[in-house]
Amino acid sequence: MKRRTVLSMEQALSLPYATLRFAQLGWRVIRIESTPAGDGLPGDPNRYIGGKVADDDRRSYFIAPNVGKEAIALNLKEPQGQALLRKLLVELDVDVFCCNTVPRRYRQLGIDYETLAAAKPDLIWAGISAMGPDYPDAPGYDPVIQAMAGYMELTGPADGPPTLSGVPIVDLKAGDEVYANVMLALAERAETGRGMRIDVSMLQAAASWLITTLPLLDFDCQPNEITRCGNEHRKFIPTNVYPTSDGFIYMAIGSDVQWKRLTEIPKFAAVGSPARATNEGRHQEREAIHRDMAAETRKYATAEIAADFRQATIPHAPIHDIPAVRKLDAVSRKLTLTRMPGGKEVHMQPMAVDLPAVSPKGTSFGASQELTFPPKYGEHTRAVLKEAGCKPEEIAKLEQDRIIA
Numbered sequence: 001m002k003r004r005t006v007l008s009m010e011q012a013l014s015l016p017y018a019t020l021r022f023a024q025l026g027w028r029v030i031r032i033e034s035t036p037a038g039d040g041l042p043g044d045p046n047r048y049i050g051g052k053v054a055d056d057d058r059r060s061y062f063i064a065p066n067v068g069k070e071a072i073a074l075n076l077k078e079p080q081g082q083a084l085l086r087k088l089l090v091e092l093d094v095d096v097f098c099c100n101t102v103p104r105r106y107r108q109l110g111i112d113y114e115t116l117a118a119a120k121p122d123l124i125w126a127g128i129s130a131m132g133p134d135y136p137d138a139p140g141y142d143p144v145i146q147a148m149a150g151y152m153e154l155t156g157p158a159d160g161p162p163t164l165s166g167v168p169i170v171d172l173k174a175g176d177e178v179y180a181n182v183m184l185a186l187a188e189r190a191e192t193g194r195g196m197r198i199d200v201s202m203l204q205a206a207a208s209w210l211i212t213t214l215p216l217l218d219f220d221c222q223p224n225e226i227t228r229c230g231n232e233h234r235k236f237i238p239t240n241v242y243p244t245s246d247g248f249i250y251m252a253i254g255s256d257v258q259w260k261r262l263t264e265i266p267k268f269a270a271v272g273s274p275a276r277a278t279n280e281g282r283h284q285e286r287e288a289i290h291r292d293m294a295a296e297t298r299k300y301a302t303a304e305i306a307a308d309f310r311q312a313t314i315p316h317a318p319i320h321d322i323p324a325v326r327k328l329d330a331v332s333r334k335l336t337l338t339r340m341p342g343g344k345e346v347h348m349q350p351m352a353v354d355l356p357a358v359s360p361k362g363t364s365f366g367a368s369q370e371l372t373f374p375p376k377y378g379e380h381t382r383a384v385l386k387e388a389g390c391k392p393e394e395i396a397k398l399e400q401d402r403i404i405a
Contacts, residue, residue: 004186005092009099015098018126018178019031020064020066023067025367026368030070032072034076057376063374068372081110082109086119087390094120098127100127122189125197126197130202132199142171154226154228155228158224160230173209237289238289244305248319258313264312270296334351335348336348337369
């Protein structure tokens, strides 16, 4: 796969996560941050969130989404900065430009598709915003979109308040949509030679995942089918978290055959009955089944129940905390790495999908499990401008005029 170049005006999580996936492929990712203005801290606010890791502008919340990248600081509020951006697109032969600011600012900053495509016609342009360009002023924050898209209405106990997901799933979904659609655009460009504009609406992307609830509105569904139900599954019974003598276990019965195997386990024989042989019958006795299951599971240790479920091929899992997840063999062997300036290894989340022959140090494919530590604010500004053909005196003047930092 050819190594691509991505120029990304990014901050927060949704777009940095998308471009992280490109960095994991071995692509060149250059993040653009704003030059200092006023009394605020310069660049991406996420640089300053969490515990101090390396220095003041590389704190814990910033590290994982920004490994393997370069960083430049550019003042796009000024025409001179906008012209410099267009120069970078051409001189660095940039394949993809990304941004995640509100659409109202696209033209103000000279980053709109029309302006950039005029400079580089085969450019692939991708923007993430709260609700797409039809809603140019709406800010996009994961918890707000979780609320707006009904996710909070669907999450939490049936008798409890709406609840946020434990991970910022809307941010990550939006980032994955940029990744997938850029790949589609590259395939199209290989055939046509033309670039493409991609607008990712966080709300629309989130709503696309309402596949098990939103269509039910046209099926005269009951209100309890499209609201919170705790850890239960709305359709497959019994699927729930059950207490054990030393913790909890999650069990999912997805068919009548699995239910039959469950009730053939001596511990759970009393839970079965002819009326419960089908999922429809079990639906009628849902609450009683959950009570009966809990009454049995709490008599035994998690490991003992898990052994029975493995033997009967019943889908199940203990409820792991995050340290336990990292110790899972299927996860621990896949973790990505970076190294702090002092050499200490930092283990991060695995890549989403294994790539051909990925090794810790990378391959001819370009992908690597180990990526460089995130850059300091503006760390690569001078080097990138020099690469784009700017002379030292020109770079010094740009810095003096506060066009770069």
